[in-house]
Amino acid sequence: MSARFDERRRLSLNEKPAGLGPVLYVMAREQRIEDNWALIAAAAAAKERSVELLILFPLAPMFNHGQGRHNYWMVDSLKEVAETALGYQIPFYIEYGNWVDSIPDFVLKHHVGEVVFDFNPLEPVRAWRENVAKKISVKASVVDARNIVPSFFVSNKCEFSAATFRPKIHKWLKEFLVPFPRLQTVLPAVGSKRQPAIDWDRVSSYRATVPDEALEKNWRAGHKAGMKQVDKFIRETLPNYDTLRNDPTKDGVSNLSPYLRWGNISAAKVAMLVEKADAPKAHKDSFLEELIVRRELSDNYCFYTKDHTKLAAAHPWAQKTLAEHKNDEREYLYTYKEFAAGRTHDPLWNAAQKQMLKEGKMHGYMRMYWAKKILEWTPDPQTAIDIALRLNDSYELDGRDSNGVVGVMWSIAGVHDRAWTERPIFGKIRYMNYNGCKRKFAVKEYEERYGGNIDHKLF
DNA sequence: ATCGGCTCGCGCAA
DNA sequence: TGCGCGAAGCCGAT
Numbered sequence: 001m002s003a004r005f006d007e008r009r010r011l012s013l014n015e016k017p018a019g020l021g022p023v024l025y026v027m028a029r030e031q032r033i034e035d036n037w038a039l040i041a042a043a044a045a046a047k048e049r050s051v052e053l054l055i056l057f058p059l060a061p062m063f064n065h066g067q068g069r070h071n072y073w074m075v076d077s078l079k080e081v082a083e084t085a086l087g088y089q090i091p092f093y094i095e096y097g098n099w100v101d102s103i104p105d106f107v108l109k110h111h112v113g114e115v116v117f118d119f120n121p122l123e124p125v126r127a128w129r130e131n132v133a134k135k136i137s138v139k140a141s142v143v144d145a146r147n148i149v150p151s152f153f154v155s156n157k158c159e160f161s162a163a164t165f166r167p168k169i170h171k172w173l174k175e176f177l178v179p180f181p182r183l184q185t186v187l188p189a190v191g192s193k194r195q196p197a198i199d200w201d202r203v204s205s206y207r208a209t210v211p212d213e214a215l216e217k218n219w220r221a222g223h224k225a226g227m228k229q230v231d232k233f234i235r236e237t238l239p240n241y242d243t244l245r246n247d248p249t250k251d252g253v254s255n256l257s258p259y260l261r262w263g264n265i266s267a268a269k270v271a272m273l274v275e276k277a278d279a280p281k282a283h284k285d286s287f288l289e290e291l292i293v294r295r296e297l298s299d300n301y302c303f304y305t306k307d308h309t310k311l312a313a314a315h316p317w318a319q320k321t322l323a324e325h326k327n328d329e330r331e332y333l334y335t336y337k338e339f340a341a342g343r344t345h346d347p348l349w350n351a352a353q354k355q356m357l358k359e360g361k362m363h364g365y366m367r368m369y370w371a372k373k374i375l376e377w378t379p380d381p382q383t384a385i386d387i388a389l390r391l392n393d394s395y396e397l398d399g400r401d402s403n404g405v406v407g408v409m410w411s412i413a414g415v416h417d418r419a420w421t422e423r424p425i426f427g428k429i430r431y432m433n434y435n436g437c438k439r440k441f442a443v444k445e446y447e448e449r450y451g452g453n454i455d456h457k458l459f
Numbered sequence: 460a461t462c463g464g465c466t467c468g469c470g471c472a473a
Numbered sequence: 474t475g476c477g478c479g480a481a482g483c484c485g486a487t
Contacts, residue, residue, distance in 0.1 A: 160469060163479050246481065294481095317467060368481065410481095419466040420482060428466065430482045439483095 005041045006176070009150045011119075013133035013140040018045075019113030022052035026103060026132075028125060030118040030145045030263030031057075031077040032223045033084040035180045038118040038143035043185050045114055053185050055085055055092045056106055058099050059206055063124060064400045065393040068209035069216070069360055073397060075204050076221035077262050084223070086195050088185055093196050096206055099128035104135045112138060118263070119144035121151060121303035121402055148268045148292055149176045151299045158304035160315075161416045165297045173292070177268055214455065215360050219258065219397065226259030230270055239279040242286035247441045248352075248363035249449070254287065258361065258397035260295070267291055298402035301415065308405055309389055311382050311413055318414035321427030322381045328424045332377045336387050339374065340394075340459035348434060348443055349373050351450040353391070357458045358450070360397040366446075371411030372432045376425055384412050395458075 025042035033039065039055070046053040057078060062071070078094070085092035095102040107115065117129050119142050133140035144150035149172045159165040219225075233254045237244075244252025259265045271291055274284055305313050311322065334344055342353035352370045356362040362370065375384040388408045393399040409415035412429070419428035437443050 161479075164469065315467085365481070372482095417482090418468080418479070421465045421484085423483090432482060436483065 005037070005044045008153045009037050009145075009176075010041060010141050010143045011152050013117070013130060013142055014136075016137060016139050018049070018139040019111070019137075020049075020051070021111035021113035021138075022046065022054050023049070023114045023116065024054045024056055024107065024110070024112045026115060026117045027055055027057050027081070028118055029120040031074070031081055032264050032266070033081060033088065033090075033183070034223055035266035035269045036118070036145050036263075037180075038116055038145040040181060040183060041141075041143045042114075042116040043183055045116070047184055049113070051113060053090055054110060054112070055081075055090055056103070057081075057092070057094045058102050058106075059094055059096050059203065060098055060102075060128070062207040062209065065390055066207065066209070066400060067394050068212040069395075069397060070400065071204070071207045071209045072212060072216050073219070073221040073258065073262055075200070077223075077264055078203065079200065080222040080224065082195075082198060088183060089195075090185055091195055092198075094198055094203060096202075100131045100135060103132045107136050107138065112136075114138055115140040117142040119146055119151065119299075121299050122405075146263065146267070147296045147299055148271060149173065149296065151296065151303050154296070155300055155304075159297060159300050159416075161418070162293055162297055165300060166293050169293055169296060177271055179272070180266075180269070210457065212458070214358065219360060221258075221262065221264065223264050226256070226265035229255055229259060230265060230273060234273060234277045234279070238274065238277060238283055238287060241279075241283040243283075245286070246365045248366050249442050249445045253364055254291075255361070257403070261398035261401050261403070267295065295403060297416065298406040301406050301409070302402040308409070309385055311385065314409070314413035314415055317419055318417075318427075318429060321419070321422065321429065322413070325425050325427040326380055330377060330379065330425065333379060334377050336390065337459070339387060340391060342454060344373075344377065346373065346434065347447045347451055348437060351447045354452070354454050355450040356391070356395045357454055360395065362396065365440075367407055368411050369432050369437060371408050372426075372430075375412045375429070381412055385409070388412060 023042045023046040025039050030036050030038060043053050082092045095106055115136065115138065120126060129142060149169055154168050154172060155165065233256060237252060237254065240252065244250045256270065260267055271288060274287060277284065302308050307313055311319060332345060338344065342350040344350055349370060352362050352366040371388045374388045375381060378384040378387060385408060392404045392408060396404060398404065406415060410417055414429045417430055420430045422428050423431055
């Protein structure tokens, strides 16, 4: 059971030797102690050399359109992490400022001998990580604790579509979807530090954001809340998942994406629980396709694509067809602020926008319609991408991550998709419209549920 | 209600 | 080089 850490989950970040001091896990994307391969790798190294294991959360100033709701989620997640770390007697620290200063300072101050990061394909975190590895004088590596089959292992290029990525995932799933070993740590040696005190008020206020009280009442962040939602999903929703998941008026989705986004829960753990759940196979397969293939495809896209939010990253056929239609007349044009406030002519679009504002999460099916309409109602495709991503990253609890990037790029720029019948503005990009939604679900019910007034402090 | 056509390129078989 | 195949779309024909 306590299988050796699989080195294929790790990428080396420098050629420097490990020092004599403690092993440091730099927690960033994976805000959990449980089921975390990066922490397990760091713990194994510490045990092997009989040195202490430390965890550091390097709190940088807010970036990428983060709002109060994101700050709330992070702070609550970290409080739970600190408490759990205490139970394992692993010192958990928070340092403030830019990574390239705060982490090397910490390494020197605590005589750290080796650093392990968790994987994130996105800028700016990726560059921060690499710059820290260059600056410090000890061994540094990154472990993919997010994807079941490590992103840098499963494929060495940007995949064309889910169809090319899927067989690669399935080929390796058996080897990588394995139970997590128990976290083994070396008990703190005589004279070592006790659990550091954390000033939570300072943590909360470090990223200057406006509190988002309405939303904070509706969600509970962290590992325990996430696993509770996993249990609820498997019992109540999974048995009908494939039938109900695309109906935005039904509660047929997992509601796990914020927990996965913040690393509160491990997708591998969820996958193993779903595999052994007592639900029809077709529904389990449908969910596992979303959880594993589609989700991990997003990291593949972001990791191997430079400037992944630019139109230039799209397939050649998509760039060509959008260019051919760039001068097509737009019947409606809206600004960022009009979109943000949910003030378009389309009650269905406005309802989707307001669902995101109010609940921090737009239904997955509506996200496609929503993004495609932004393409239709803005002057050019790059503006559409920029607006859609900014809205996504500001208001989705699962925003500011690779899945949101790919969702927007799929909808607007045909990433991972194929060409369809040509029409104005969209060219050969897959089209969606109001009539299609009417065929699929009770549009009016959705509009009435979410279409009301909205607290305008939110936008 | 159901079905086929739309359109493109990957990746495998030859 | 040829060809099967994808697959959260729309739409018109049956």
